[in-house]
Amino acid sequence: MKEIPITILFIFLKENQNSIKANFMKRIKISRRILYLFFLGLVLFIVIYAWPRIPIITGFAAKGMCSGVFVGHRSQESVSSRELSFFPISLARTTIHPEDSSVTATVFGLAKRKAVYRRGLGCTLLTDIPEEKVKAQAIPLPPPPFDPDTIAWPLGSLLPNTLPAGVNYEELNRVLHAAIDAPGSEQVKKTLAVAIVYNNMLIGEAYAPGIDKNTPLPGWSMTKSILSTLVGMRVADHKLSIHEPAPVPEWKNDDRSNITLSSLLHMTSGLKWDENYFDISDATKMLYVYGDMYRYAISRPVAYPPDSVWYYSSGTSNILSGIIRNTFGNNRAYLTYPYVRLFYRTGMLHTTLETDASGTFVGSSYSYATARDWARFGLLYLHRGIFAGDTVLSPGWVSYTLREAPHSNGAYGAQWWLNHNNKLPDVPADTYFCDGFQGQRIFVIPSRNLVVVRLGWSMKNFNFNKFLKEIISTLPEG
Structure with a gap:
């Protein structure tokens, strides 16, 4: 069968x-x-x-x-x-x-x-400018006029034996070390360094393994705030005027002739721009394709009338950087200016401002500094341009910097971010800050006489509002 x-x-x-x-x-x-x-x-x-x-x-x-x-x-x-x-x-x-x-x-x-x-210029990505020409731009920087190990903080490195009274230092240290992932643990907070300055004193700092007080770390877009400072200095030098049309010869005979320096500082230039770091965009092409970032940025057409729309643009920052360069008679004077006029006068001796392949500072993105140096920069603004008794920057420029940019809904000033929109709800409204890619921050809080620095490689799991709230809670009632 x-x-x-x-x-x-x-x-x-x-x-x-x-x-x-x-x-x-x-x-x-x-x-x-x-x-x-x-x-x-x-x-x-x-x-x-x-x-x-x-x-x-x-x-x-x-x-x-x-x-x-x-x-x-x-x-x-x-x-x-x-x-x-x-x-x-x-x-x-x-x-x-x-x-x-x-x-x-x-x-x-x-x-x-x-x-x-x-040397003196940091690192540059080779693009459409010959390597030999790029390498030939290296310059020796003038030495700092003092030895930081012999001078007291904040200009130098010597810290006092006593700290401000009334601070809960045990809780403060807990908060700072909680911001750093423990060695061998899952990397969640992804913080590299934190530094706290209160009443002009460095009262706390913490670092990830392999990082210390002498390690320069990237600021990314915090560089924009350094750039704004340099613009303010050139205004004080009577080389620039923020309310006049931006001195860009290529714009003289078209609609861009109405763009002012103030428009560029406030991110209200109206230039067509795509600020996207995770795809092909104006920002990534400028940073990784073109050797002369200023030239690329000024080539963008008008999308809106000046001062009618706010749009965050790294291109406008590099336009400002090129404009600054054009106020100098020679490259050496330009390339040493940030060091002689700003960094050395504020004790920022471990800070580097990097250039593109054409030799122009990448004012949008490329600066490196230690956590302490970033804190010193915050102190300069906390004291309205005066650092250790030295008027480095006009107090009037600081006031201008902190005025709300048109159409920014209280979020932006002149290359600095503001808290007028209550983005940080548990932090004083007078807080303003530098903001960089991957969670770089310098918070300046005048009402608490406080500067807070956080540097890292992500902010996905880092709550800045909670971090600042906890730090403020350790301070005396002010």
Whole structure:
């Protein structure tokens, strides 16, 4: 009985073998077509979407590693496991070349980019300007006029033996160390350094493993606030006027001729701009494709009348940086100006302002400083431009900086952020701050005589409002 079904099956297969074979071949053809379409789609994805973005990924990695190693004096592992650890930047592989102080980066061996370190100028990504020309820009900076180890804080490094009374230091230290992920634990807070200055005194600081008080860390867009300070100084030097049309020759005969320096400072220039750090945008093209960032930024057309719309734009900051450069008669005077006029006078001796490949400071994004130096910068503004008795910046400029930019809803001043919109609800309304990519912050709180610095490589799991509230709670009632 068992042989009958087998016999029937054999007869069925023999009589229908042509039909079965045809169906089988048809299925193979369909599978081949699906596989072909899949690979075609993959190729199109790589060509149209992924490939144009890979040079931005490798550019970010090469520049970040170069600055981290040669400016920040950190190890390759320290930088790659932190600032370069997020996707898609984590796809890049970097190689350090100590022989010429450079770094190269690739993704799967492709889209190789190179960044070079130059003395006095920091690191620069090579783009459309020859490497030899970029390297030739290196300059020796003038030495600081004092030894910080012999001078008291804040200008120097000597800290007093006593601290301000009334502070709950035990709780303050708990808050600061809670902001730092413990060694060997899951990296959640992703904080590299915190520093607290109260009543002019450094009352607390904490650092992640491998980072200390002498480690320069990236400020990203906190650089904009340094840039605003330099503009204020050039105004005081009678080289610039904020209410006159911006001195950009290329704008004289078109609608951009009505853009003022104040419009640029307030992010209300009306220039067409796309500020997106995670895709191909004006911001990423400026930072990772073009060697002369000022030239790229001034080429943008008008989208809105000046002062009619607020839009955050790193391009306008680099326009300001180029304008500052054009007020100097020679490159050396320009390149040493931030150090002689600002950094040395405020004790910021571990601060570097980096240039692009054309030699213009990247006022939108590229500066490195220690947590203590960033705190010193905050102190300069806390005391309205006066630092340790020295009027470094006009108090009037500080007042201008903190006026609300048109149409910013109380969130922005002149390259500084404000808390007028209550974004930090448990923090005094007079708080203002520098704000950089990946959670870099300097908070200045005049009503509490307080400066708070937080530096890190992410802010996803870091609650700034809670952090500041807890710090303020440790201080005497003010």
